[in-house]
Amino acid sequence: MSPAKSDVRSAAKDASATSFLKMAQVLDCFTKARSRLSVGELVVLTGLPRTTVHRIVSSLREIGMLDQDGRRRDYRLGLKMFHYGSVVIGTLDVHRHAGPHLQQLNQLSGEIVHFHMFDGSQMACIEREVMSGNHMTTLTTIEAAPIYCTSVGKAFLAFQPEPLIRRICAEQGLVKHTANTITDMDRLFEVLADIRRQGYAIDDEENAVGVRCVGAPVRNAAGQVFAAVSVSGPTDRMPDRRLTGLAPVVIDTANRISEALAS
Template sequence: METKNVKSAGKLLAVLECFSSVDKRLSVGEIARRTDLPRSTAHRLILALKEIGFLEQDRSRDEYRLGIKLFELGSIVLNNMDLHREARPFVDALTVATREAAHLCVFDGLRMVFVERSSGGRSGENNATITMESSPCHCTGVGKASLAFQPPAVIDRVIGLGLSAYTRNTITDPDRLRAELEQIRERGYAIDRGEIEIDRNCVAAPIRDSTGKVFAALSCTGPASRMTAERLAEIAPLVVNHADSISWRLGWRRDTGGGEARPRRARTPRTPAALS
């Protein structure tokens, strides 16, 4: 009975995983094809998910979308996450240290979901919020910092969905993106030079859970006029150290061949060219 229940739950999850920020509405036939289930079985699972509010039917057509109940549960998850509780002081501290906006985002498998923002800095404001707003992975600092440390299959899936151009600086070539992700893995942080907003630059670093898996990222963002190559090089070690400190608070320990290691100190690049 237990095995049967697990299989049933797995099928329900498979239906939910058909949806994404790209595939917002799907028909019964599309879901059946994606889950490799008989159409009758897929329809039965869809009706069950609809009954509990996990799916909603589009009245104008025979299609379904994720239900508001999932949004409510997601909001609860974000509010109760150790990441939210442990990271807030470091997000605020990064803003104070750099006088630029700081963003904390979680990787959802395809995109980055904003968890914390600290927009203090030059304006003197310091407003943080929890939101379900998301951003792409291939052209944001937090996105590339997270994507670089994912398994090849995840990187392939993100690239397979298409690399949309947001500005003239957006990386849209898969090979070029893969090369940049390799650079990020080597240096430990990512740079966004006007790739999603032409007049804004940022530097971001990955955040790990207790197992060492990268599931989030921390960034520092500002106008391109202030966030020059020299300024990005100056801020990069601060962002890495704050991100590593959050990882430390979440239970991550760097293996040093014995005992536990404190968060590392990032090396400042010798020249701004190292950020390209």
């Protein structure tokens, strides 16, 4: 191959990589708080030229990764993204590795058990174990949970670098869901320090009135926290002494899931 042809191919590869990076920039702009965005807003958020953004969103719309609101002309993530998310969950094989441990935790606690993974901005519920009468029900969902005011979220957040913590909180905003929700960053960092020391997190009616939870971090093969497991129940069944009593069991479950996922 002549040097000229080699240079042309190399330039084409670089251009393709740059295009993918720009597409990722556009997709990264969409969050739960910013679910619908106009081309103008995407230009501001990405810093890309308007013609580039318009070309990218048109291409993403054609392949179903973005949908457009006909009335407002705004864009939102398309159902193709849901398809990809479902495929990712399927390839993780969470049910085989984590399922038995979650079911055991559900049987021991008699309360609802959740397994959440960080999806880039929030905690996505991958599996939910519920005891109904004498029957256990396993639910798989992609329902998201806030990070700063849930036990699974704080159990994840406590073991992340400070820049990521600040970015997530800035994107979500420390919105007050209940009277107990932490809305001050300094206070949140104090709580996260306690979680790192004790190994578990508590949601004291911070996300929903009448619900208390205890959660613990789950690690991947590299030892990085990427998910969390929790037990939640109504306040009258989850006084302080029961939360602290369940904490070691939740931590043990999280550790066994970490070992299973790494094997």
